[in-house]
Amino acid sequence: MNYLSKTERQYFRVLLPSFIASSAIAIIALLLLKELGLKPDFYYLATAGVVLIVSLIITILVNGMLISPLRHLWKLIISMTPHSNSQPPPIESLKIGRELVANLTAQLYQLTSSISAQKPGAETNSLNDNFVANKLPLPLFVLDATETIVYANSVASDYIGIATENLVGKNFYMVMDMSFPSENTLDNWLKEVKANTATASMSWERVRLNVLDNHPTRLFDLAAFYNKDNPNKYETMIVLFDHTKQYSQDDQAVSFVALSVHELRTPLTMLRGYIEALEEELKDSDNPELLNFMQNMRATSQQLTAFVNNILNVARVDNDQLQLSLHEENWGDIVMSAVNAISVRAKVRGITLETNIEPDLPTVGVDRLSIYEVINNLIDNAIKYSNDAKIIKVDAHLTKDNLVETTVQDFGLGISESIMPNLFTKFYRDHRNRSQIGGTGLGLYLSKAIVTAHGGNIWVRSALGQGSTFGFTLLPYAQLAEEIKNSDNKEIVRGAHGWIKNHSLYRR
Amino acid sequence: MQPDPMTNNEPHQTAKKVLCIEDEHFIGELYKRSLDKSGYDTTIEVDGVKGLELAQSDQYDIILLDLMVPNLTGIEILRTLRDPVKTPHLKAKIIIITNLEQREDIKQDIEKQADGYIVKAEMTPKELVEFLDNIA
Numbered sequence: 001m002n003y004l005s006k007t008e009r010q011y012f013r014v015l016l017p018s019f020i021a022s023s024a025i026a027i028i029a030l031l032l033l034k035e036l037g038l039k040p041d042f043y044y045l046a047t048a049g050v051v052l053i054v055s056l057i058i059t060i061l062v063n064g065m066l067i068s069p070l071r072h073l074w075k076l077i078i079s080m081t082p083h084s085n086s087q088p089p090p091i092e093s094l095k096i097g098r099e100l101v102a103n104l105t106a107q108l109y110q111l112t113s114s115i116s117a118q119k120p121g122a123e124t125n126s127l128n129d130n131f132v133a134n135k136l137p138l139p140l141f142v143l144d145a146t147e148t149i150v151y152a153n154s155v156a157s158d159y160i161g162i163a164t165e166n167l168v169g170k171n172f173y174m175v176m177d178m179s180f181p182s183e184n185t186l187d188n189w190l191k192e193v194k195a196n197t198a199t200a201s202m203s204w205e206r207v208r209l210n211v212l213d214n215h216p217t218r219l220f221d222l223a224a225f226y227n228k229d230n231p232n233k234y235e236t237m238i239v240l241f242d243h244t245k246q247y248s249q250d251d252q253a254v255s256f257v258a259l260s261v262h263e264l265r266t267p268l269t270m271l272r273g274y275i276e277a278l279e280e281e282l283k284d285s286d287n288p289e290l291l292n293f294m295q296n297m298r299a300t301s302q303q304l305t306a307f308v309n310n311i312l313n314v315a316r317v318d319n320d321q322l323q324l325s326l327h328e329e330n331w332g333d334i335v336m337s338a339v340n341a342i343s344v345r346a347k348v349r350g351i352t353l354e355t356n357i358e359p360d361l362p363t364v365g366v367d368r369l370s371i372y373e374v375i376n377n378l379i380d381n382a383i384k385y386s387n388d389a390k391i392i393k394v395d396a397h398l399t400k401d402n403l404v405e406t407t408v409q410d411f412g413l414g415i416s417e418s419i420m421p422n423l424f425t426k427f428y429r430d431h432r433n434r435s436q437i438g439g440t441g442l443g444l445y446l447s448k449a450i451v452t453a454h455g456g457n458i459w460v461r462s463a464l465g466q467g468s469t470f471g472f473t474l475l476p477y478a479q480l481a482e483e484i485k486n487s488d489n490k491e492i493v494r495g496a497h498g499w500i501k502n503h504s505l506y507r508r
Numbered sequence: 509m510q511p512d513p514m515t516n517n518e519p520h521q522t523a524k525k526v527l528c529i530e531d532e533h534f535i536g537e538l539y540k541r542s543l544d545k546s547g548y549d550t551t552i553e554v555d556g557v558k559g560l561e562l563a564q565s566d567q568y569d570i571i572l573l574d575l576m577v578p579n580l581t582g583i584e585i586l587r588t589l590r591d592p593v594k595t596p597h598l599k600a601k602i603i604i605i606t607n608l609e610q611r612e613d614i615k616q617d618i619e620k621q622a623d624g625y626i627v628k629a630e631m632t633p634k635e636l637v638e639f640l641d642n643i644a
Contacts, residue, residue: 265629266532266607273538273633280545369630 018062022055098203098241102223105140106237109133109151139240147172147190150234159218159240160209172238178222179208181425183452186224190236193226201225205425206247207240219247250427251318254442258315261308268308272301299345306376313373314426314442317449324367324453328477331364331404332357335396338375346383351390353379358397364404365480370450374458375406377443378470382410384439389467399473403456407471415462423460424448447472455480523549526640528572529559529585530605535628539572542633548640556580563589568600570640573622575606582606583618590621601643 030048133140139156141149152167160176167175178186186204193200202224209218221241228235279294316322335357343353375394382392389411396406415423427441444458451458451472462468526548530536536552543550551568553559556577563571563585571589575582582604588594589602603624619625624643631639 266535269629269632270534270538273534273542276632276634277538277541 018059019056022059023052026051026055098221098223098239099201099225101138102203102225102237102239103201105133105136105138105239106225106227106234109140109142109237110234136239139242141167141172141176141238142234143172143236143238145235147236149175156240159242177210179210180204181206182448186222186238189224190226194228197226197228199225199227205422206243216244217248218242219244254311254315254318258311261311264304264308265312268301268305272298272305275301295344296348299348302341303345303380306373306380309373310377310442310446313370313450314446317446322370322449322453324370324450326365326367326454326480328363328481329366329368331361331366331396331406331474332359334366334368334372335375335394335406338372339379339394342376342379342383346379346392349383349386351383351386351392353392353394355394357395361396361398361404362476362478364474365477366454366474367450371454371474374447374450374472375408377447378408378472381439381443381470382408382412382468385414385468386410386412388412402476403473404476405471405473407469409467409469411467413468414464414466415460415468416464417462420460420462424458444470523547524569524640525567526550526570526572527559527562527568527600528552529556529563529577529582530554530572530574531577532574538633539636542637543640546637546641548637554578556582556585560585560588563598563600564595566598566600571600571602572605573602575604575618586618586621603640603643 026048029051030044033044133142133151133153136153137155139159140151140153141156142151144150149167149170149172152164154164157164157167162175173187180186181204184204186207189202193202204222207220207222209220220243223239223241225237226235227237275294275297279298282290282294285291313322336355339353339355346353379392379394386392391411393409394406395409396404399405424444424447426445448458451474455475456473458470458472460468460470524547526543528536528539528543528550530539530552531554533554536554540550540552548570551562553562554577556579559573559577560580562568573582573585577585586602586604589598601623602621603626604618604622605626605628607628615625624639626636626639
């Protein structure tokens with residue numbers, strides 16, 4: 001938070017002299033009046049007071065106008081050089097930074113394009129000869145209303161390994177086979193803004209470019225600026241911020257860990273088997289310490305199993321290998337069995353799990369093990385972030401839209417609004433308590449992939465200091481049964497994907 | 509709290525015979541203990557060839573078959589047991605137990621021939637008993 005206070009200091013450094021200058025002018029004006037022989041009676045004093053207040057207001061307004069863009073630019077510079085700054089800027093300013101760049105680039109591009117178009121003899125090649133855009137150190141694409149590339153700078157051409165002349169005139173989606181971490185893709189966003197708005201900007205993190213041939217996969221953040229009915233036909237500006245090195249390091253780390261923990265699965269299951277056996281043998285023991293040890297052993301082995309499964313499934317999701325078979329199940333039974341299993345872990349922390357399952361819920365179509373993992377992840381998070389709160393509520397009910405909704409509510413730390421949009425992103429962890437609370441930043445990412453593959457939705461509601469509620473919906477089995485009727489298979493198999501293809505051209 | 513179905517240890521009316529073809533000693537031991545406690549009569553066989561012979565004797569109700577056993581692979585055992593010439597009659601239900609990550613098509617192919625498919629690392633012995641109680 002160091003840089004914010006620095007901003008405030010800068011603010012006052014500009015504000016104070018401005019205020020002194022304005023006040024000085026007011027006093028000089030007053031002295032001038034006196035010099036002209038007018039007595040500084042009450043009327044003049046009041047006028048001077050008003051002048052003073054007005055100058056103060058003007059000072060604040062002008063400074064605000066000056067400082068605000070400066071602060072944005074400054075945040076932008078920080079966000080563009082993440083490695084040189086030990087204190088990572090908050091995500092929200094990162095977003096502002098990227099969108100601001102796209103926005104500024106768009107303005108600049110249009111300005112220089114219209115200037116060069118006015119030059120004699122420039123109309124032939126003005127699109128490919130935009131001096132300013134070519135100086136931009138970031139890959140830039142300019143698209144028309146049909147997503148055809150009208151301009152790509154040389155950095156963009158180098159970045160994706162295709163010559164500029166082979167880019168211009170091509171459909172952007174044909175050239176850029178991109179995958180996004182959620183359904184909020186560029187394509188979906190463009191469709192939406194084209195229908196509703198005149199101008200808009202948006203940015204995405206962790207976009208993957210699937211490159212053909214021998215080019216390595218690129219990972220980047222992407223910012224877009226949209227301007228409807230632009231007179232020069234440049235509707236969309238797209239700027240890329242490469243993070244291939246940083247993002248692929250994270251992904252490789254997961255693959256490596258997955259490879260290692262795979263070998264842990266069998267010994268771990270055996271260990272759990274022996275713990276089960278031991279517990280059975282000791283169940284009539286009257287030694288409370290021994291029983292307590294057994295309980296802790298079971299809780300710990302479950303936690304380790306959940307961790308191993310999370311890592312393995314994230315690796316599967318990333319490689320499009322997580323297959324779910326949906327079967328008809330009684331939802332109440334599944335929730336109760338998950339709650340019972342994890343209640344030992346809650347008990348160790350002195351937390352009680354309160355369940356409230358609506359009777360007569362319709363059966364759901366789920367992959368038992370995977371959906372179990374979702375409930376487990378949500379309750380596990382609730383335990384971790386409960387702080388001193390001693391109750392976690394688990395609730396299952398039918399929504400107005402006839403979906404089976406399950407919620408997990410804690411009364412602990414809560415989540416600030418600014419970070420909520422990033423919660424389901426891979427590796428994202430709340431920076432406020434990263435060092436105190438353990439975790440991989442994979443649980444919610446995986447839960448989202450699993451719930452989405454079930455045809456459901458996952459959401460969060462939270463208030464800082466009051467706790468959080470995570471919830472997800474599932475389809476009643478009757479809706480899925482229709483799907484089975486119309487196919488040859490006896491069961492429904494769904495893939496859980498970490499990446500969503502940008503455009504239907506590439507969807508399988 | 510609902511009653512835990514896994515603690516139901518009442519013996520079966522007539523003990524169901526289980527053949528477990530599995531070469532990992534710990535797993536065999538754990539499975540046998542849990543199953544026998546729940547009223548099954550379990551035989552463990554670590555060798556593939558001997559396992560097949562026992563299976564073909566048709567005295568079992570359930571066969572738990574590991575895919576990686578010495579001398580004959582689980583897939584070969586499964587094929588032989590499903591071949592009407594080599595195994596004219598088999599009353600047992602065949603449950604594959606494995607830890608191998610299969611490609612989905614191979615897995616589906618195995619599942620078609622077997623009556624169940626269990627990933628060992630995803631099931632504790634107690635859960636195995638529950639699973640068998642449900643299919644038997």
